[in-house]
Amino acid sequence: MDVRTMTKKYVGQRITRNEDPRLLTGQALFTDDVHLPGMLHAAFLRSDYAHARIKRIDTSKALERPGVVAVYTAADMGDFWKPGPLLVPPPTAVPGAVFHKRTQIPLAKDKVRHMGEPIAVVIAESRYIAEDALEDIEVEFEPLPAVVGLEEALSPDAALVHDDLESNLAAHVIQEKGNYEEAKAKADVILQRRIVVDRGAAAAMENRGVVVNWDDKAQELTVWDTTQAPIPLRNGLAAMLGLSEHQVRVIAPFVGGGFGPKIMMFQPEEVLLPWASMRLKRPIKWIEDRRENFLATTQERGQIHDVEIALTKDGRILGLKDVFIHDTGAYDPYGMTVPLNTQCHAVGAYDIANYYTEVKMVFTNKMIVTPVRGAGRPQGIFVIERMLDLAAKELGLSPIEIRKRNFIPPDKFPYEHNIIDQAFAPLIFDSGNYPAVLEKAAAMINYEYFVKEEQPRLRAEGKHVGIGIVSFIETTGVGPYEGARITVGASGKVNVVTGVGTQGQGHFTSFAQIVADQLGVDVRDVHVVTGDTAQFHWGTGTFASRGAVVAGNAIHAAAVKVRAKILQWGSKLLDVPEEELELADGKVRVADMPEKAISLGELAVIANPLRGTVEPGTEPGLEATDYFGPQYGATANGAHAMILEVDPETMMVEIKKYVAVEDCGTVLNPLILEGQIQGGLSMGLGNAYYEKLEYDNNGQLLNASLMDYLLVRSTDMPKQIELGHEETKSPLNPIGSKGVGEAGAIPVPSLFAQALENALADYNLEITEMPLSPNKLYEMVYKK
């Protein structure tokens, strides 16, 4: 059944997803569902210490256990043991920048640097046997003091995470736009605050996993992996194992949520097991358990900011100074992506002429930090939105007014910031209408009415109700590029292959919508393949809210080419100029004479003849490949607002109403877009009030289970949510889209803080840290 409405366009339509029938019936293949004959199972011995020297490892008893096939330590790996690559370049684009590359290793050799770091792997006939054999391995440790706190990490007497460095400083980057000190000298109001954001987990419902199979007869390696980046993983494995890229096939099948950590490469497990499979000539499976996911899957958010904002008495920002420490954990394979994002988002949606930002990135004895949905952006937004709120209080302005006085005006785009972004390109905001978005959110939450009428009435009844409203921006859709190949088959069905992986973003549908519009076919006849390097082998991956923008536009470009081929063939065969043809109902036909038509399936056969001659310069079939790389990333924006009620005895919070207005340019499918925002919002709420990884002074993670680390549940979500949309198309890509995958999560902690302060106005609360919890809030209110 064709699901378009009368507009005959799929892009922009709220249609159900092509992939859902498989996901709803248990037929979708996830990595853990791969079962191969003769398959072995792996289990990893992980460090209980956050920081310790390894004096001795004895695996002999484990090897004696029946059913154990192999046990490997770093010593067994020979030349294959080496630190992973730096995934993004060092920040050399910034003059004076310091960066020390210390990337993760497959198995700890002399020393362990975080709890959960793998030391040995057991490969056995079953996971039970492998896990039991872990207990047989003897490791003699010499415990070392753990580096846990961010400031403590920089203290001169701190233990060293990496002995060959002089300190735990991993990187130091200063960026300045204008001159903050000069601006400060002219200011009427200067506010200084310390702002702290702590760590959380991505906690995808599917843990990580790898199934590997070295086929010795075909000399081919197949890897099913829960990765967000199958192609770079394939390239890396081929290089490490001395194979050609065509001997390695990486498949990212259905992946049960990514949120960032699954873009991290090359995880120790996904490097070791292919190597082991080649040695043992047997398939091997490893599926992370939930505890391992907490200990050994990358995490994010730990930063301490010392912020200063300088304003005029009418609330105009003259300058902002932000000096912060960023925790990269035990290693820094992801370079400075996260702290650079923070630097680029601490300016928010505002026209700030003078900005000084300085980051010291530190090594600690905790799990490695790499992007988690938001990737440094929520911290930056928390800093600027909090400072604006505090300034508004100081100056007696409303939160809306102070933001309106500082927005980048709509006529000032593209807006150059004169600092560099995570891609080491100048930070430029391409487009937007920030005041309109904020006004829409204010209208939807009924801000004026609530503050003037409803809140006083409810307060008189003794209810602690509060309202909040914030703005934010999100840099998205970064390069370098993605590609796609589109083929019309003899059945008339269209096959689309692209390199990005998919973890629930609805790519099988949104990409199909783009193609169906170009080729005039039913969206259900467009079959999309993602994440299989045997199908398409150029590309980078799904991260930084870029799938729909970068891969979407590559698919659009390839579809335009196939359309041109169809029109060319149609014109020739129907003997009509191309301008008089249309593509509709799976046919190319004469617009004024729809019965004069050829189906795309027939055309595909004619374009790929069995006999005869082919004209020089033509290609067989109805197929095209194309690529898209944006000049720079598109910047989305939004405004969120909420009304909440706090029970001052228990500090339980009920969100009465939530409003999210987004501008992500052209919307491909509102059903998918809204799901992304609502899901992001739930993660943002977790970051604000429920989720925090608790490391003790010894670097022990105290809440490594879903019983102790609280994800937002169905009963924690707002009672009511309304979504609004403003659209300024990005000029940077033909579709006009901007990314939205992380947007929902970014503004929530800052919004939650503002609304809580408003609800607890009697207590004169000032919230400068996240995440909070009911306990923490109770202490803040009553034990000042």
Place this chain on the structure above:
Amino acid sequence: MALHRITVTINGEVELVDVPSHMTLLQMLREKLALTGTKNGCAAGECGACTVMLNGEPVNSCLVLAAECDGAEITTVEGLKKNGQLDPVQQGIMEAGGVQCGFCTPGVLISARALLDRNPTPSEADIKAALVGNLCRCTGYFRIIEGVKRAAKIQEAAKEEMTYGIG
């Protein structure tokens, strides 16, 4: 290792299975019967991804020993679609956009089916309470809750149609 021979009815089919004492129902489904639709998210009863219906009640199959299930009737996600027709909970959640990565979906569907079996006209609070044991990291639950509301309507409409058919 002691093996227990059990007879279970799974999605309407009678199966005879030999299971070791320590094997969970989840492992039996996934590893012995290749019913991989049911997912393992924590193996500790904390996430609900492995929810299946055991004698009409939703349970975390990672917390049930397979050997305990002798004579039991089990419904998994693979058993919801009948005669080529999606179950109202599948249809409703699809229409509402309640699936993203799909990993929690099988457990959510079983919890929702169990709810509608005992309460065909649930309130929003009933739905939220029925789903409180099913963690979802992608959707923020709104569209799942919306989907269960739709499912109740679809089910109601189908019942009316049947009544008229007979009448």
